[in-house]
Amino acid sequence: MKIQVVSKILDANERIAVENKEAFDRHHVFVINLMSSPGAGKTTLLEKTISQLKDSISIAVIEGDIAGVDDAMRIEALGIPVVQINTGGYCHLDAGMIRDAFNEFDLTKTDLIFIENVGNLVCPAEFYMGEDIKAMILSITEGHDKPLKYPTMFQNSSVILINKIDLKPHLDVDIDKIKTDIKKLNPSAVIFEVSCKTGEGLQGWIDWLKTASTSKRL
Amino acid sequence: MHEVSVAQALLDKVIEECLNSGYKSVRSVKVDIGRASGVVSDALFFAYNALKSDTIAGESSLIINEIDIAARCDDCQKEFTTQEKYVYECPFCSSWRFTILKGKELNLIEIEVD
Numbered sequence: 001m002k003i004q005v006v007s008k009i010l011d012a013n014e015r016i017a018v019e020n021k022e023a024f025d026r027h028h029v030f031v032i033n034l035m036s037s038p039g040a041g042k043t044t045l046l047e048k049t050i051s052q053l054k055d056s057i058s059i060a061v062i063e064g065d066i067a068g069v070d071d072a073m074r075i076e077a078l079g080i081p082v083v084q085i086n087t088g089g090y091c092h093l094d095a096g097m098i099r100d101a102f103n104e105f106d107l108t109k110t111d112l113i114f115i116e117n118v119g120n121l122v123c124p125a126e127f128y129m130g131e132d133i134k135a136m137i138l139s140i141t142e143g144h145d146k147p148l149k150y151p152t153m154f155q156n157s158s159v160i161l162i163n164k165i166d167l168k169p170h171l172d173v174d175i176d177k178i179k180t181d182i183k184k185l186n187p188s189a190v191i192f193e194v195s196c197k198t199g200e201g202l203q204g205w206i207d208w209l210k211t212a213s214t215s216k217r218l
Numbered sequence: 219m220h221e222v223s224v225a226q227a228l229l230d231k232v233i234e235e236c237l238n239s240g241y242k243s244v245r246s247v248k249v250d251i252g253r254a255s256g257v258v259s260d261a262l263f264f265a266y267n268a269l270k271s272d273t274i275a276g277e278s279s280l281i282i283n284e285i286d287i288a289a290r291c292d293d294c295q296k297e298f299t300t301q302e303k304y305v306y307e308c309p310f311c312s313s314w315r316f317t318i319l320k321g322k323e324l325n326l327i328e329i330e331v332d
Contacts (some may be wrong), residue, residue, distance in 0.1 A: 008326075081285055090222070122220075184314045
């Protein structure tokens, strides 16, 4: 007996993602899915960002890692709500994991949620979780060839931070090529050149975040 | 290995569909996988076969139909297809702005049950 089914294999994930989005919208919570390769500076960016914003915006963080609680402890030290998800080997977060995690937060008292995805330039871009935007970090130590080698993530991210620019004098990296290739792949991407270590360039990103999360509260 | 998540989601759907239709086992599963879907067919095949054991789909075979990328250039408006897994530019005018028409599919099409 043959049965014609014709449905999306990942529709279960899509369904939960849409429910997540509805919950975020109902409470006017702006949600960012932050992605990068391991070690590009996601957690350090969050530390710097949260330190500057936590007095004016109420922030919560969902940390995704294969294993360990190091990242969650770093965020918890800043005094804001955080949930650590350990995927136990899965290379990305999905909508169901996010639903379980944000139920730990009081959405009525939250303006902004960062989801720090598993460090990986491939799969996280493929799974929608209900976020408002995808943002990614490329650190210049990874090399200027990455946008064209991992195009999907650069195409799907509305905001792209080029991090560790303080290391430029020590590297043979062409930052202009990174920006040119990103613009080819994704003409509307907002690009910030930053150093999370020195703080250079971070103000532009902070201002962008303030505007984005405030506009969702209106 | 996000093919494992995709294979698990597929297996869950197949088993649910089979049981809901009142049948006891799955003989074969047909899927459409677009070349630009981000899923590698070999890895999906491997993951499906690893996950299916000890389920009612344990004896089932997975039949993968790969869909080529088809796109329309936003600048010259010409349509083109490719068997590559990724398109950077229009082969006619070299524009980087185009709309993907086909090739992102991750669809379950048909199951054969007993």
